[in-house]
Amino acid sequence: MAATTAAPSRPVPGTAAAPDRTTFVEVSLALQTLAIFFQAVTAGLLLSAHGELLHSVGARVMYGASMLYVLAAVLAWRPGGGSPRPILYATGFLVLASVQVVLGIAHEAAWHVPLGVLMFGLSTVALGHALFVRMLRRAARG
Secondary structure (H helix, E strand, O other): OOOOOOOOOOOOOOOOOOOOOOOHHHHHHHHHHHHHHHHHHHHHOOOOOOHHHHHHHHHHHHHHHHHHHHHHHHHHHHHHOOOOHHHHHHHHHHHHHHHHHHHHHOOOHHHHHHHHHHHHHHHHHHHHHHHHHHHHHHHHHO
């Protein structure tokens, strides 16, 4: 009986991030968090001449960043077959962003402002978690 040796397994290109590289999910989360922070700043400027325009443009950027986060979560999950949980988080956030846009258009500040605060907190926590996991992986490698 002849002995066979299996070829060493190689990672599929693009399925795992290099150890010290920033991932697409991290970038999309950071963009989303910054866009929401920009919205908070421009909300304070709504009384000025250009505040409404800046807040309107920021809303579109924030919504696009939320869609980008969903895309990044799907692309990160698909090649490796990992947990779909990040997709659920990203989709949930996109739903919150949709509600936020509707409330903003309806000028329902009593709901719009607290939801914006909640979204900023959730986005910051998600970004912090992603960066913390990255730091733990880096520390585990030595």
